Amino acid sequence: xxxxxxxxxxxxxxxxxxxxxxxxxxxxxxxxxxxxxxxxxxxxxxxxxxxxxxxxxxxxxxxxxxxxxxxxxxxxxxxxxxxxxxxxxxxxxxxxxxxxxxxxxxxxxxxxxxxxxxxxxxxxxxxxxxxxxxxxxxxxxxxxxxxxxxxxxxxxxxxxxxxxxxxxxxxxxxxxxxxxxxxxxxxxxxxxxxxxxxxxxxxxxxxxxxxxxxxxxxxxxxxxxxxxxxxxxxxxxxxxxxxxxxxxxxxxxxxxxxxxxxxxxxxxxxxxxxxxxxxxxxxxxxxxxxxxxxxxxxxxxxxxxxxxxxxxx
Amino acid sequence: xxxxxxxxxxxxxxxxxxxxxxxxxxxxxxxxxxxxxxxxxxxxxxxxxxxxxxxxxxxxxxxxxxxxxxxxxxxxxxxxxxxxxxxxxxxxxxxxxxxxxxxxxxxxxxxxxxxxxxxxxxxxxxxxxxxxxxxxxxxxxxxxxxxxxxxxxxxxxxxxxxxxxxxxxxxxxxxxxxxxxxxxxxxxxxxxxxxxxxxxxxxxxxxxxxxxxxxxxxxxxxxxxxxxxxxxxxxxxxxxxxxxxxxxxxxxxxxxxxxxxxxxxxxxxxxxxxxxxxxxxxxxxxxxxxxxxxxxxxxxxxxxxxxxxxxxxxxxx
Numbered sequence: 227x228x229x230x231x232x233x234x235x236x237x238x239x240x241x242x243x244x245x246x247x248x249x250x251x252x253x254x255x256x257x258x259x260x261x262x263x264x265x266x267x268x269x270x271x272x273x274x275x276x277x278x279x280x281x282x283x284x285x286x287x288x289x290x291x292x293x294x295x296x297x298x299x300x301x302x303x304x305x306x307x308x309x310x311x312x313x314x315x316x317x318x319x320x321x322x323x324x325x326x327x328x329x330x331x332x333x334x335x336x337x338x339x340x341x342x343x344x345x346x347x348x349x350x351x352x353x354x355x356x357x358x359x360x361x362x363x364x365x366x367x368x369x370x371x372x373x374x375x376x377x378x379x380x381x382x383x384x385x386x387x388x389x390x391x392x393x394x395x396x397x398x399x400x401x402x403x404x405x406x407x408x409x410x411x412x413x414x415x416x417x418x419x420x421x422x423x424x425x426x427x428x429x430x431x432x433x434x435x436x437x438x439x440x441x442x443x444x445x446x447x448x449x450x451x452x453x454x455x456x457x458x459x460x461x462x463x464x465x466x467x468x469x470x471x472x473x474x475x476x477x478x479x480x481x482x483x484x485x486x487x488x489x490x491x492x493x494x495x496x497x498x499x500x501x502x503x504x505x506x507x508x509x510x511x512x513x514x515x516x517x518x519x520x521x522x523x524x525x526x527x528x529x530x531x532x533x534x535x536x537x538x539x
Numbered sequence: 540x541x542x543x544x545x546x547x548x549x550x551x552x553x554x555x556x557x558x559x560x561x562x563x564x565x566x567x568x569x570x571x572x573x574x575x576x577x578x579x580x581x582x583x584x585x586x587x588x589x590x591x592x593x594x595x596x597x598x599x600x601x602x603x604x605x606x607x608x609x610x611x612x613x614x615x616x617x618x619x620x621x622x623x624x625x626x627x628x629x630x631x632x633x634x635x636x637x638x639x640x641x642x643x644x645x646x647x648x649x650x651x652x653x654x655x656x657x658x659x660x661x662x663x664x665x666x667x668x669x670x671x672x673x674x675x676x677x678x679x680x681x682x683x684x685x686x687x688x689x690x691x692x693x694x695x696x697x698x699x700x701x702x703x704x705x706x707x708x709x710x711x712x713x714x715x716x717x718x719x720x721x722x723x724x725x726x727x728x729x730x731x732x733x734x735x736x737x738x739x740x741x742x743x744x745x746x747x748x749x750x751x752x753x754x755x756x757x758x759x760x761x762x763x764x765x766x767x768x769x770x771x772x773x774x775x776x777x778x779x780x781x782x783x784x785x786x787x788x789x790x791x792x793x794x795x796x797x798x799x800x801x802x803x804x805x806x807x808x809x810x811x812x813x814x815x816x817x818x819x820x821x822x823x824x825x826x827x828x829x830x831x832x833x834x835x836x837x838x839x840x841x842x843x844x845x846x847x848x849x850x851x852x853x854x855x856x
Contacts (some may be wrong), residue, residue, distance in 0.1 A: 347838075347839045514688055
């Protein structure tokens, strides 16, 4: 019965593995190799410089800035998105009237879900181009236009949005405005995810809680939320990856792709700038390797922290 | 939309998450407070729904205004006159038409190949013991954590060098982009389908084998049909993911002067918006964004149940 297994397995794996090796693994391996050289990208001359590029990373002002901006997104994107998504899921699932049949979801909750999910199916680029128009720095922009109309903003001094490097709470304003877009586009998706998780919690658990006299808030915070732990930690990991990948927004929306005056630089934008504008490919590859190591460590740490005994029901 | 309204009643019951009976004596607990909370819920939900829908409606409506109206009355949601010609202009002069065609061409090839190769590899890895199985599996898995930017420079170089000997696989070629998309989508597809194939019962594969079916035949006519729900989920995930891909095409589909442009939609939109600085055609830009988002939104509204469960399943696994 097991005859021909080797041939079958080889036949099934050959093409995918070959494609993956050539287009994914090989470039990564090469990047690791280039990171040890001073290759400029266009010439054929490259000199082995050992770990010089990595040492240089630590004293690079721009990299340090980009690093803290990445950390900012890494904390705020998951935090705000999950908080909002949980809040919406809570309203949706326990916001209805309390009656004979217990606490209901609000009327029309599936319509809300359909609408909140919209941004998830739009591409990041569509979202970025759209928000570029919303964030326009004159009366033609949606937000400035509205605020000028109701007199909250002076027409001669509109909100600068992504062109605003001034710090707010110690972080350049442009980053907060980008964060808003990320939360806007992610909240609906995670709300649907959490809602699904809430509905898979068996009813007898709630019955028991209600018999014990728990109201809807108690039920939510002491029963639902702890049971959602798994979904929340998965969401946290995924949002972490998204936060590292804010590049599309930075690319489309900020002046000179990381500006103004480097106020919105993140790893990816510095890397591209270094490789393609400054022509320092070796150094850019070192940044990439550092970013990869950072990402893998982070994923490992997150999985470690969030792992806990699964509750089966 | 008939499905959506139909769902409302059912959702009212299903979405409670707490539809447990209240003991008779407690029936009126909450009473007024409950009603206030219900009202508050609706207010907040409506506000967020507006924040999501309003910008989308604004973009669509601005796409129907004349250029001067976009500038004069940027906020109005009702155009003075419907200017459908904006769409024509974006389609031809803005090259949206060819962006669409390119995207469809590439996706037709890349999604099909991703699904085929991904499920073949996942099946071989999930159901057969052989040396190197774990190694190959983890090699694919590691691709999930590595940032694409890291590979950018060598990838570009590799594609460029391949193009010297195989022109069809060089930069700015559809076939090349298809293969690159497939390679970069394999990690997640294999990861997802692997767990799916593991859950399928052994007995059926054995029965097929007893009946004299080869492994290949067992896969295509028995296992693949059984994995259909998984295939739908990961299929939706790949279609959306590859449709939205912008970094790889921006890197690999730059046309050298004289070459025909073969940009895909996301990349083309970026170009359209960047070029606004030189030649402002606001209504044309809005029309372009509208055309890029409406098809996806309509497909989503029609298949909302499948898309929602497909995408959330992708995360939940």
